[in-house]
Each structure stands twice: as C-alpha cells, then as structure tokens.
Amino acid sequence: MENKHPADPQLLDEGDPALDPRAFRRALGQFATGVTVITTATADGPVAITANSFSSVSLDPPLVLWSLRKQSRNLPAVQGAPHFAINVLAADQIALSNRFSRSTDDKFGNCDWIPGLGGCPLFAGVAAQFECRHVSAHDGGDHMIFIGHVERYRWFDRASLLFAQGRYALALDHPSAPSDLTVDAAAHPRDDFFLPLLVRAYSYLSGAFDEHRDTEGLDTNQTRVLAFLATRSGASAEVIARLAFLGVSAVEDAIAKLVGMGCVAPRPPGALAITQEGLDRLNRITARAHAFEEQHLAGLDVNDVAATRRVLLALAKRDGS
Template identity: 40%
Template sequence: MADPQATPQRALRDAMGSFATGVTIVTTRSAAGEDIGRTANSFSSVSLDPPMILWSLARSSSSHAAFAEARHFAVHVLAADQDELSGRFAGKSADRFAGLETERGAEGIPLLRHCAARFECRTVYRYDGGDHVIFVGEVTGFQRSDAAPLLFHGGRYGRLVRQRATPAAPERPETLGAGNLAWLLSRSFHELRAASAEARAKLDLTDPHYAVLTLLGHRDGLPLAHVLPLASQRGAEVGRCDCAALAERGLVRMDPQPDAPDPALHLTEAGRDTLIRVVAAIRAAEADLLGRLAEEDARVLLDLLGALARSDSRGWPPALPA
C-alpha cells in the first residue's frame, strides 16, 4: 500500500491527501487593518447547536498571528470554477485581494463573493494541534449557492460527479455491450444522427449536400477543388454535380477566382439559414441527451470526451456528420 520509496513524512502527507476535501479561503483582518486570506482544506463542520465549524492553520504561517488575534473570521467554500482563486490565496502573492470585490463583515473582515458557501464566524476556541492550531468558530451568518464544488485530492484539483450504479458485467468476447465505450458512444451518437437525419430530410438535403454546407459553415470561400475531397472525407462521396445542385437551389454561390480555373464556394444567406436549421435540431437533441444528467455531470462528460477526442489538423472539425 504505502510507497516504500517515500520518506515517512512524504508518505504521511500522501496518506492524508487520500481524504478528498473541498477547498476554502479563510479571511480575517489583522490588528493593523490589513486584509488577510489563506487557502485551506482543513475545514470541517462541527456542531449544529450551537453552530460551529473548525479549520486549522500552521503555526509557521505568516498569517498565524493575525488569525490568532482575530475575534472574527470568514470561511468561503469555493466553487468548481474558482481554482484560480484558490491558487492565488495559496501562493505568495503580495496582495491576494487585488481586484476582488469584497463585502465587509464584523470588524471589517473581508467577505468574498460567488462562492459555494460562506460562513462568518466568531472565534470561540484555539486548540493545540501539533504544528498547527485548530480554530473553532461559532457561525454568526452564512450563505449558500448551488454551485458545484471545487475538490482537492492527492495534491490536485478535481470536480465531483454523482455516484452511480456499478457498470454492467464484462461481455462475452464476441459481443460489445453496456460496459463498452463503443456501444455507449454509438447509442448516443445514433440519437444525434437521427435528429440530424430528420432535419435534413425535411429540408431535402442529401448527405453530400449537407457535407458541403457543413464544410463551408466552417471554412467559407474554399475553392471547389478543395471542397470535393474534404467534404468526401465525411463518408458520402461528394461530386461537382452536388455543388452545382446546391448553387441551383441558391444555397451556395460559386464565385470565379481570378487566378484559378475553379470557382470559390460561399454559403448564401439561404444556405446559412438551412445549415442553422440542421445544427439547431442537433443542438436540441444534444440538450435532450445532456438533460438526462445533472448540470455538473454534463459538464464533466463534455470535459472527459474532450480529453478523448484528438483533433487533427485538416481544418475539418467533425470527424463524422452528426
């Protein structure tokens, strides 16, 4: 279990880091009237009646004297998008509060905004905790939002997703099932493709026509000689007659190029409107799919798929038409 290479103190620190926590910024005001703030993940709620919370601070911290003397402090539980703020109050910045909107609490302590939760506290105990001091505060006021929390675990930031049921058992070697990425991707992809196909059928757009419009939506003004191979990468073979048909329908404009034999292709307003209608149908299907997840889970899913999806440099974003 424990890494035998690590020094005992490093190994202990790693073991302590196995306990995941939120991240807080604790603030107060020094006797000299200076705003003080430290990132801390040693927060813990303690008591409901009376309402009490605790956190601990290294005796060696430059903020120690200020907190030891302060009669009030505030704890700000950070939201998932506040990792930058966490870093700022963990580092050695000269003025951590620079540019931050603050309110003022008891005895002028600085209060930060837009956090997941905030507790204004009166210091009631300072307990010995080895190389740290444990500060216990009575909660005199608090706020909460529904923001997803920033997490800290193993020395890194993280996000939270809800616990789910155990995945399906492994399949037989000749089948793919609910435990396979291919199966899961194809399920969701199929729903999006069905929405796209329905919208295209209503607009009388064939696969090659849609491939050309989508390509021009990303890179308007491409010469015909480039449109044909790029659009054909999406599966359906695209020919000159497809482009001519789109021009005849007024969805694409072919402009002669001064120094080239081929015209450049542009989306017309009608072409753009047609494309927008298909994309809107796909976006609606996306919203329907993602609506099956909690908002923060949907965000995590997009993040993870983004980490999976490698971009290539051919200037043609979608790997397949949806």
C-alpha cells in the same frame, strides 16, 4: 506484534509517517475535501488563506474548525482576530484558491470583496459562506486549530470546488447512487451543460489512458509537470502549480519523483528543467496518446471530431495560460 494486512496488489505505500512525511501527505490526500478561503480583518488590512482543513464540528451550538500551519505569516493575525469568515469556493474559483495559497505581501491586489461580520472579507460567486466568531485556538502539532461559532451562513446554487489526491477536482454524481434528479440521466437537461459533459468525457478518457502512463512509469501529475516543463523550462514549482492547476504539494511530490527518475533537473535557484530522459519519456507518452486518441475516436464522425477539437481549443485559449 505487527499487524499484517492481506496482500492488496493496489497498495501504493505504507509506513511510519515520521519516516517519510511526503508519503504520509499523499496518503492523507486520498481524503477528498472542498476548498475554502478563510478571511479575517486586522488593523493592517484584510487577510485571506486558502485552506482545505475546514470541517464542521457541531450543529448545536453551530461550530466549525480549520487549521493553520504555525509557520504561516498570518498566524498572529488569525490568533488575534475576534472573527473569521469561511468562503467555500465554487467549481470555477481555482484562480481565487491559487491567489490566496501564495505567501506574498499583496495577496488581494485588485480582488473584489465586501466586508462581513467583523470586517472579514466575503467573496462573490462562492458556494457557501460561514461568518464566525472566533471561540478558541488549540495546539495541533505544527498547526493551530481554530474553532468558530457560526453567526451567519449563506449557500448558493453552485457546484463546489474539490481537492483530492493533490489536485483540484469536481464532484460528479456516482452512477450507482440513487439520484432524485431523474432515472434517465442521459435525457436530463443538465446533461447539456458543457462542464459536466467535459468532466465525464475527461474522466472516461483519463481513466482509460492510465495504463499507458503506468507503462511509462508516470502518474497523471508527473505527466502534467513534465509536459509543462517541456515548453516552459526554468519554471518554479509554484508557477507550475498555478498554471497546471495542481496544488503546490502535488507538484513538489511529482518533482521529487521526476528528479529521482532523472527526468527533471533542478536548475538553481528554484528553477526546474526537463532532461533528455524526461523528453524521451514524454515523447513516448505522446506517441501513445496519438494512438490512444485514434482508437477512442474511431467510429465518430470526423467532422464532429474536428468541430469538437476547435471548440475545446477556443475554450482553452480563453483560459489565457
């Protein structure tokens, strides 16, 4: 007999993974992970792959695992290598993650690295590194699972990059979790840093704006993809993922939904364009965003708001995208 769960109005989807692998992947995306770049050395040069399947396995002996899809062009290199290194990315290393999640011949380009154990590339600016001896490989369906024995590790005083719900994210202390930093978080000097302040402000505003996206039948990723296509028609899913700071699978999911809703039309080969329906929906969201901003900025000094807008714009322009 089928298991019946009590009705939950927030249930988004459920079912048999075999019937809709994309939906299954979205459910898996609810599990937040870090982001790593896993490297190895071969006779033909260095290899690096962005992976969030990394996990610790055992403390004694010190073992870790990760999995690589069998279709990866790098599978033979990893299988044959006696070592691999795990570079755990820091919060400001999205570019490194994007660089090594692409399937190209020259992933390294002018990227700096130093050789670690077995010649495996180690990158600067990471949150942690684990240099491993490759101890075993196991079949895992459409992936191979690799187990490494950690020979050397190092970690740094840097925030980690996270990946959750198909997009990059940052870790925030949970307000209800006991913190050993200080009881009065508002008075703590860490609060002066731009990054945590921006994240907190973003989290508040984005959460409050959700109801407007819901009303227009769009989620955050779909809105970002539409906004991107409105100014850069003809982009591919991979370009959108890179420039909109989203994972390729999140963009593909968003596009599949947007095409179904008639908001985006595939323009072969591999290019996408926003439709009139997409533009209309985006315009309605934009109108809502204007009203929303007015409402949430009401009561703040207009000069402060103007100065903040200038600072945010200047910082955004440095990103160059």
